[in-house]
Amino acid sequence: MSRLKLLLLVLGLFLITSCAVQTGPPVSPEEIRRSQAEIWEIKLQEYFTCEERVGRLLIRILPQTEQEKPYPWFLVKGVDLARTPEEVDQALSEIFNENLPEKGILVTFVHPYYQNQGLQRGMLIRKLLSQEISLEHPIKLELTTGQRLNLKSLVIQTRPVDFRIVDSPQPNAWVTPDYRLHVTTALCRVLTNDNELAAVVGHELAHLKRGHLKKQMALMTLRDLLGIGIYALAGQTARDVYQLGTNFALLKFSRDQEREADFYGLWYIYRAGFNLEQAAQVWIHLAAVLPPGPPNILSTHPSSAERLARIRKIVKAIQAGQSFEAIKDKIQ
Ligand SMILES: [Zn+2]
Numbered sequence: 001m002s003r004l005k006l007l008l009l010v011l012g013l014f015l016i017t018s019c020a021v022q023t024g025p026p027v028s029p030e031e032i033r034r035s036q037a038e039i040w041e042i043k044l045q046e047y048f049t050c051e052e053r054v055g056r057l058l059i060r061i062l063p064q065t066e067q068e069k070p071y072p073w074f075l076v077k078g079v080d081l082a083r084t085p086e087e088v089d090q091a092l093s094e095i096f097n098e099n100l101p102e103k104g105i106l107v108t109f110v111h112p113y114y115q116n117q118g119l120q121r122g123m124l125i126r127k128l129l130s131q132e133i134s135l136e137h138p139i140k141l142e143l144t145t146g147q148r149l150n151l152k153s154l155v156i157q158t159r160p161v162d163f164r165i166v167d168s169p170q171p172n173a174w175v176t177p178d179y180r181l182h183v184t185t186a187l188c189r190v191l192t193n194d195n196e197l198a199a200v201v202g203h204e205l206a207h208l209k210r211g212h213l214k215k216q217m218a219l220m221t222l223r224d225l226l227g228i229g230i231y232a233l234a235g236q237t238a239r240d241v242y243q244l245g246t247n248f249a250l251l252k253f254s255r256d257q258e259r260e261a262d263f264y265g266l267w268y269i270y271r272a273g274f275n276l277e278q279a280a281q282v283w284i285h286l287a288a289v290l291p292p293g294p295p296n297i298l299s300t301h302p303s304s305a306e307r308l309a310r311i312r313k314i315v316k317a318i319q320a321g322q323s324f325e326a327i328k329d330k331i332q
Pocket of ligand 1: 203207253258261
């Protein structure tokens with residue numbers, strides 16, 4: 001091909017591609033921003049639905065784990081508006097039907113114990129007036145309206161676990177030594193049955209409550225005061241959180257620790273009143289629908305046919321009315 005022909009070909013290709021770019025009416029930056037806000041609205045709705053589900057499951061399952069000593073549990077989730085980009089603020093305003101201020105914590109999930117004392121989803125916290133959460137003193141908050149709330153602490157007999165939803169396309173769940181459970185939006189999407197999601201939550205809580213993460217304790221710092229998850233839903237922070245989370249998620253638990261987490265997890269959710277047969281389906285369900293290869297929940301929780309068969313056996317024994325000790329001795 002001569003140099004001229006080649007030049008014409010390149011020029012022709014350039015014209016074709018540049019024409020394609022200009023097809024259709026032009027859109028303004030404002031219109032693009034509006035579309036972006038609509039996309040965020042759908043993403044956030046999914047995020048909050050997942051948050052609501054995991055929060056409700058945690059409230060049911062956590063009190064059924066190991067009894068330790070009395071602790072105050074302040075389970076409230078919120079979005080720090082100072083850290084969210086403009087499109088997210090716009091989408092949040094649509095969802096909560098409000099013109100949101102630039103600063104404040106938008107409350108997105110509240111334990112019913114605190115709801116009953118007047119703290120509701122959609123409220124805006126200006127600041128926390130209490131320095132700490134204690135069994136004796138009320139938790140004092142100031143809302144952006146100027147209203148002050150004095151909330152009596154909820155007391156549970158086990159060390160509280162906070163939770164965080166991570167926006168990620170990978171179905172996964174893990175716990176970190178700062179006593180936090182992480183669940184990705186994709187896991188909520190894949191597991192539409194609450195019994196199945198409860199099985200994952202129970203398994204993860206067992207890793208915490210049985211001390212499987214103890215060695216990693218020193219690596220983490222407690223960042224959040226009062227247990228409120230104040231986070232940004234977009235940008236660097238979310239990515240950092242995911243990075244941090246996946247680093248921990250990729251820690252390999254031993255085979256024995258996985259067995260123990262399966263066993264205790266099933267007991268927790270049984271005591272919490274979940275359907276064990278449906279719950280046991282979760283590992284088969286995940287193995288069937290998830291593509292192979294990391295990172296997903298199966299790669300961080302190595303599954304096997306042997307494991308599934310054992311879980312089925314435990315479920316049968318529990319349903320037959322056998323005691324915790326009897327099954328534990330037989331399984332191990
Ligand atoms: Zn595990």
